Amino acid sequence: MLSWYEIAHGLIGGIFVGAAYALLSAGFSLTWGVTRVINLAHAAFALLGSYITLTLLEMAGIDPLVSIVFIVPLLFLLGLGLHYFLIKPTAKRTRDITGASMVLCFGLYIIIENLLVIMFKSDDRVLHSRYSDISLAIGPISVALTSIISLAIAAVSLVIIYFFLNRTYTGKAVRAVWQDREGAMLSGINVEGVTAITYGLSLATAGVAGLCLVLMYSVTPFIGFSWLVFVFLVAIMGGLGSILGVTVGGLIVGLIVSLGSVFIPLAYINLVLFVLLIIVLLIKPSGLFRR
Amino acid sequence: MMLEGRNVTKRFGGLLALSDLSFQVEKNEIVGLIGPNGSGKTTLFNTISGLYKPDAGRLFLKGVDITRKKPFQIARMGLGRTFQIVQPFEEMTVLENVAIGDLYGSGEGSIMKSRDKALEILEFVGMKQKPSMLAADLTLPDRKRLEVARALATNPDIILLDEVFAGLNETEINESIALIFKIRDNKGITIFMVEHVLSAIMKTCSRVIVLDYGQKLAEGTPQEVSRNPRVIEAYLGGAVCSK
Amino acid sequence: MNKKNLNILKTAIPWAVILLLFVFPFFKPDIFFLSVGVILFMYIALSSSWNIIGGYSGYMSFGHGAFFGIGAYTVALLLIEFGYSPFITCVLGGLLAAVFALIVGYPVLRLKGPYFSLATLCLGLAVPVVVINMPNELTGGATGLFMPLLPVDIFVNRTIFYEIMLALAVIATLISRWALQSKFGLGLNAIRENESTAETIGVDSTRLKITAFVLSAFLVGVIGGIFAYYRTYVHTTTVFDVNLSIMIVVMALLGGAATWQGPVLGATILIIIDQILISAFPGLPAELSRLIYGLILVLVIMFMPKGIIHFVNVWLRSRASAAGAEEVQK
Incomplete structure (x- = not known):
């Protein structure tokens, strides 16, 4: 028998996961839009965020919330590095950066994954912070405090990205480059700098998403791939290119996963997701929320 | 009409x-x-x-x-x-660009025949000296x-x-x-x-x-x-x- | 050396290499080399088959693992249930994969660029979910299916699969070469360069794409069938491996996706690097060798983003023109 309790539980769970996936997908969507690069290593960078959080807590007792201060600048720098040392030199040598970047980022993905195995072994790792064993009661439903923190971080981050893209000059420049690279260049936008910032932002948000996810789930160095699949689903569902779309896409995917597990066997949920995605693509080939 | x-x-x-x-x-x-x-x-x-x-x-x-x-x-x-x-078609040669027009646009024809036809058309539009250049380099x-040659090739x-x-x-x-x-x-x-x-x-x-x-x-x-x-x-x- | 001799050499060398590879097992080499050969030839065949749709038309499928798995399960079931030889039923596996490609191809090939790639990736992930949840009597569910071994000793067994995979690699490469140099291939190239322009000069893009997709799926299905019998065990995690789907793409792109030689070269290089890292340095931890492998991928594609073949061609051409200039100066 299904109870309202279970359904409500599924709903709330879906929002928690969905927000984290949305944040994870936002950066992927950004770099795709601005540079036509399919960053297959995106989830691996998120995983870096997870492991930084774990390490800081275990080695130095640093609170997961404080670790954001370390994750954001570090991943931002990695993003700049990715652009200046890998993507840009490659793009110079070919017209079709999409194909080449897939191999490049796949290689990067392998490197990060195995680096993590070497440094942290391949066992399941769980974050044991001072928030871990606390639950809050929302009506009859009890919710883990870590999930609420994760939701808050993801939501705040998405809002920040949204305002950055829509209210600041640099953010508007990012959107301009996204829509029309040559036009942006002609109108005097520093396309080079904007692209670099996009990569920094993309990886920084990925790192924060990794923090959100490790607050809720255990991680292994190999989990990056299944995260990547969700990134694909969310980014495409929401349409590559809109923070609002990514947020809604993330919530849809999160709710399907979470609510779905109430109604149908776990194994079929992915099937439902994939079939749904293909249907969405066929009806609206550019995603649900794109023009 | x-x-x-x-x-x-x-x-x-x-x-x-x-x-x-x-x-x-x-x-x-x-x-x-x-x-x-x-x-x-x-x-x-x-x-x-x-x-x-x-x-x-x-x-x-x-x-x-x-x-x-x-x-x-x-x-x-x-x-x-x-x-x-x-x-x-930038990554293809000038000759291939035109030959495709003949191969697909005007029906049958073998690859060899289309190449001859393409050369003919390139001469017609006045660019026969560059058949093996990449279109991207033109x-x-x-x-x-x-573009005109390719359209002409479809007969x-x-x-x-x-x-x-x-x-x-x-x-x-x-x-x-x-x-x-x-x-x-x-x-x-x-x-x-x-x-x-x-x-x-x-x-x-x-x-x-x-x-x-x-x-x-x-x-x-x-x-x-x-x-x-x-x-x-x-x-x-x-x-x-x-x- | 004059040009005619050079051309003869160009055709003779590949066939000589194939002949050498063919007679290699008769010199009783270490069985390890035969196993490497099986995997190497398999990846050459897979990547060449993928290239027909992925490289020539630019529709980069990330779901070819689905066709591989369909071929593998078909062969395994027909052997276990009816005792039909996989060497024959692999064709049926290929046909089934082709039919599946035909059905999903119509909707999915309407999608462009990354949308197509990601939709096929989802297909590749969805098919094994269906297979693993089918009734256990049919697909073995989560246990998988075990097939009887060929009643020969291990060396003969390896030799048989070595030769079959070699043949498949040669056939797939020949088909992919034919496809590139034919009217079919030129049409696919036009689609990759600009699909709507191609349409306006008479290229029936829908039919060409479907044909390429189905042909590609058929070959991959056949290869999957043979692989299943080689392993004598099929399970969703081994024959529907997403890594396989991605590997064959990476191999083709690394070698040069617009060429027929690209997948052959890409697969050879990656498999050999992989094997060297694993076996030449037995002390090396697996993850370190994987890391080096990733590093090589990154470096190679950074400097040769259009693929190795393209890079070599440009280099040869510039050398030829430099030599030509020298001649003139003399």
Whole structure:
């Protein structure tokens, strides 16, 4: 028998996961839009965020919330590095950066994954912070405090990205480059700098998403791939290119996963997701929320 | 009748790009299509060649209804076209670009035969010395010629030329005008061309259709059209005076 | 050396290499080399088959693992249930994969660029979910299916699969070469360069794409069938491996996806690097060798983003023109 309790539980769970996936997908969507690069290593960078959080807590007792201060600048720098040392030199040598970047980022993905195995072994790792064993009661439903923190971080981050893209000059420049690279260049936008910032932002948000996810789930160095699949689903569902779309896409995917597990066997949920995605693509080939 | 449109209408969302437009192009004519930017010229070409489907009205090629046909079917029925923004297959050689037109556009033919045919056409448009160059490495005038060559290779009865003169200098324009007459006279291909370079229109076209806001504003010989007050008001005025 | 001799040499060398590879097992080499050969030839065949749709037409499928798995399960079931030989039923596996490609191809090939790639990736992930949840009697569910071994000793067994995979690699490469140099291939190339322009010069893009997709799926299905019998065990995690789907793409892109030689070269290089890292340095931890492998991928594609073949061609051409200039100076 299904109870309202279970359904409500599924709903709330879906929002928690969905927000984290949305944040994870936002950066992927950004770099795709601005540079036509399919960053297959995106989830691996998120995983870096997870492991930084774990390490800081275990080695130095640093609170997961404080670790954001370390994750954001570090991943931002990695993003700049990715652009200046890998993507840009490659793009110079070919017209079709999409194909080449897939191999490049796949290689990067392998490197990060195995680096993590070497440094942290391949066992399941769980974050044991001072928030871990606390639950809050929302009506009859009890919710883990870590999930609420994760939701808050993801939501705040998405809002920040949204305002950055829509209210600041640099953010508007990012959107301009996204829509029309040559036009942006002609109108005097520093396309080079904007692209670099996009990569920094993309990886920084990925790192924060990794923090959100490790607050809720255990991680292994190999989990990056299944995260990547969700990134694909969310980014495409929401349409590559809109923070609002990514947020809604993330919530849809999160709710399907979470609510779905109430109604149908776990194994079929992915099937439902994939079939749904293909249907969405066929009806609206550019995603649900794109023009 | 080579090409005919009856009451063609095309909308993009709320925007009426072509509105109840009727036109005719007779065999062996050179017809010009002019109008201000955004008046629907390229939209009309895209609709004729099947890239857009009209919302209302019908299109006929040599008397056959092509309204619901796909672009490749229309191409095989004898309609060739070039694009305003040239679109060569950049990573392929000049020869391959043209040979594909022959292989797919004009029906059968083996690879070997198409290569010979392609060389012939390249000579016809005056670029036979560069068959093995990559299309990406061509200059703009050569890219435009390549587009014409590729369209010619499909063995068309009518060819739609979308601004083949744009971006060319005086000498290149004169070469292109000569080429247009050659296409009509030597190959018997009807020509329907969008053009901004008015002097070129004056020299080549026997008839001009003027579009404004997706509607036909005027039609007649270049001289008639250029004297038409409505046309002058809408668009020609300044341009004609300056010439 | 004159040009004619050079051309003869160009055809003779590949066939000589194939002949050498063919007779290699008769010199009783270490069985390890035969196993490497099986995997190497398999990846050459897979990547060449993928290239017909992925490289020539630019529709980069990330779901070819689905076709591989369909072929593998078909062969396994027909052997276990009816005792039909996989060497024959692999063709049926290929046909089934082709039919599946035909059905999904119509909707999916309407999608462009990354949307197509990601939709096929989802297909590749969805098919094994269906297979693993089918009734256990049919697909073995989560346990998988075990097949009887060929009744020969291990060396003969390896030799048989070595030769079959070699043959498949040669066939797939020949088909992919034919496809590139034919009217079919030129049409696919035009689609990759600009699909709507291609349509306006008479290229029936829908039919060409479907044909390429189905042909590609058929070959991959056949290869999957043979692989299943080689392993004598099929399970969703081994024959529907997403890594396989991605590997064959990476191999083709690394070698040069617009060429027929690209996948052959890409697969050879990656498999050999992989094997060297694993076996030449037995002390090396697996993850370190994987890391080096990733590093090589990154470096190679950074400097040769259009693929190795393209890079070599440009280099040869510049050398030839430099030599030509020298001649003139003399």
